[in-house]
Amino acid sequence: MTNPARxxxxxxxxxxxxxxxxKAGDERAATELVERxxxxxxxxxxxxxxxxxxxxxxQDTFVRAFNSLDGxxxxxxxxxxxxxxxxxxxxxxxxxxxRRRDRTEIQESDSATExxxxxxxxxxETQRRLHDAVAQLSPTQRExxxxxxxxxxxxxxxxxxxxxxxxxxxxxxxxxxxxxxEFLDE
Amino acid sequence: xxxCPNAEIRDQLPDLLHDRLDVSMRAAVMAHIDECVDCRSxxxxxxxxxxxxxxxxxxxDINYVVNALPKRAPHALRVVPRRRVWSDWRIAAxxxxxxxxxxxFAVLRQSQTTPSVTVPPLASHxxxxxVDSTNGVTTPSADTVVRVADNAGGSETSPDAAKSAxxxxxxxxxxxxxxxxxxxxxxxxxxxxxxxxLQAVPITEPEPVTIRVGSQSSSPExx
Numbered sequence: 305m306t307n308p309a310r311x312x313x314x315x316x317x318x319x320x321x322x323x324x325x326x327k328a329g330d331e332r333a334a335t336e337l338v339e340r341x342x343x344x345x346x347x348x349x350x351x352x353x354x355x356x357x358x359x360x361x362x363q364d365t366f367v368r369a370f371n372s373l374d375g376x377x378x379x380x381x382x383x384x385x386x387x388x389x390x391x392x393x394x395x396x397x398x399x400x401x402x403r404r405r406d407r408t409e410i411q412e413s414d415s416a417t418e419x420x421x422x423x424x425x426x427x428x429e430t431q432r433r434l435h436d437a438v439a440q441l442s443p444t445q446r447e448x449x450x451x452x453x454x455x456x457x458x459x460x461x462x463x464x465x466x467x468x469x470x471x472x473x474x475x476x477x478x479x480x481x482x483x484x485x486e487f488l489d490e
Numbered sequence: 491x492x493x494c495p496n497a498e499i500r501d502q503l504p505d506l507l508h509d510r511l512d513v514s515m516r517a518a519v520m521a522h523i524d525e526c527v528d529c530r531s532x533x534x535x536x537x538x539x540x541x542x543x544x545x546x547x548x549x550x551d552i553n554y555v556v557n558a559l560p561k562r563a564p565h566a567l568r569v570v571p572r573r574r575v576w577s578d579w580r581i582a583a584x585x586x587x588x589x590x591x592x593x594x595f596a597v598l599r600q601s602q603t604t605p606s607v608t609v610p611p612l613a614s615h616x617x618x619x620x621v622d623s624t625n626g627v628t629t630p631s632a633d634t635v636v637r638v639a640d641n642a643g644g645s646e647t648s649p650d651a652a653k654s655a656x657x658x659x660x661x662x663x664x665x666x667x668x669x670x671x672x673x674x675x676x677x678x679x680x681x682x683x684x685x686x687x688l689q690a691v692p693i694t695e696p697e698p699v700t701i702r703v704g705s706q707s708s709s710p711e712x713x
Contacts, residue, residue, distance in 0.1 A: 335556050342550040350547045358548050363555045370559050431542045438539065453536050454543045456508025474501075484535070485491040 315340075319382035323373060338366055341383050344455055345390050351438070351450030352394055361397070365390040380464045387451065387465040437487040441480050448473050449480035491535070494528040503529065507536050 319340070325333035345362045354361060368389050369376075376385055438446060447466055451457045452473075457465070462473040494500050499522045505511050506519050523529050673681065 331561065334559050335552065338552055338555050338559075342552060342555060343547065346550045347543055347547040351543045359551050359554055362550050363558050366555050367558050367560070430538065431545065434535075434538050434542045435546070438542075449539075450543060452504050453507070453539050456504055456510055458505075481532070482493070484539070485493075485532075488535075489491055 315383070316378075316381045320378065323376070323382070326370075327373070334370065337382075341386055342366075344383060345386055347454050348387055348390060348447075348450060349394065351454055352391075352443070352447055353439075354394060354397075361390065361393060364393055368393070381461065383455075384457065384461045384465050387455075387457075388467075391447070391465060391467075433488060434484075437484040440487055441483055444468075445476050445480040445483065448476040449484075452477050491531055492528045494526050494532070496522065496526070496529075499523075499526070499529060500532065503533050503536055507533065507540065 319337065322333040322337050322340075326337070342362050345365055346358050349358050349361050365386055369386055376382070380388075438449065441449060444466065448462055451462045451465060452459075459470045459473045459477070462468075462477075463470045466473065468476075499519055502511060502515065502519050506516065511519060523533060670678070
């Protein structure tokens with residue numbers, strides 16, 4: 305059983321307080337909210353295969369979130385809500401990139417994936433193997449795996465962020481774990 | 491690398507990694523890990539993936555993000571109009587029904603009060619109305635019957651004749667009726683003038699109008 309005090313309940317309360325302070329006009333509260341969640345958003349972007357313009361993506365996520373804070377009902381945690389927004393932005397970005405590729409008629413073999421671009425960054429052999437193991441997952445498996453392993457979200461929170469059910473998130477996670485193990489065993 | 495058959499413990503490993511387990515569950519998972527090689531391996535794998543993803547993530551420029559944020563709370567800048575709720579429409583519908591109902595009732599009441607038309611007494615003795623021989627009252631055989639006031643002006647009959655007619659019709663104001671065809675032109679014009687002065691047009695079929703004749707024209711003797 306997860307510990308409520310350590311499972312984000314305290315963090316959620318802190319986020320709620322900061323949101324209330326920002327609504328009251330305290331701009332330092334916005335800075336603290338960014339400091340608390342920007343690293344996780346950047347990590348989720350990278351684990352989802354995004355490599356370019358991470359700062360812009362995180363910035364767009366926060367701007368969109370702050371512009372629609374009135375619509376945030378607190379049903380999920382603030383961080384989960386941010387992941388939901390960022391995921392939509394990622395999908396929009398990939399769609400526009402795909403259209404751009406289609407217009408320029410770049411052949412499939414020439415279009416390197418974002419994870420291919422990461423190869424030069426990953427220097428350590430162990431990390432390279434792990435990186436390749438995660439890279440071969442399906443996009444949904446990768447998202448669920450990253451949110452569970454890198455961010456420690458519960459299946460319920462993952463389901464809210466990814467837009468699926470709690471049971472489906474659990475299945476995606478275990479399938480991803482099995483695929484990673486098999487890749488590393490090869 | 492094998493999977494531990496204890497799926498419940500395996501499900502808790504990411505929570506253990508992020509220190510999200512309560513004391514009792516943490517103790518149980520740790521005790522299991524001490525004895526389970528597969529779970530130890532999986533936990534190490536999770537640590538490796540977490541470290542790999544963290545190492546690959548570039549540092550975000552906080553100021554770059556913060557500078558793009560809106561400076562004031564959106565709700566403080568705009569007034570959110572109150573949303574109409576379902577009860578508002580129900581109240582409006584109830585008020586409309588009451589207004590229509592009371593208006594209909596008023597119109598109905600007004601239409602039920604038939605105005606009495608007063609025309610001058612008959613001046614001519616010709617073409618008298620048919621008289622019921624049993625009670626001396628003319629029979630309302632015409633489609634429209636006009637009530638004529640007893641003391642209306644313009645009578646051409648003598649006071650004695652009028653008195654005689656009153657005696658025939660009774661002291662209780664029993665009306666004597668006559669056909670419209672019995673009225674002369676002046677009486678008809680007076681009747682039309684009074685109709686024109688009516689303020690509302692009845693919505694129902696016009697009721698028979700009784701002519702109270704104050705002269706001898708409609709009395710049995712006059713006939």
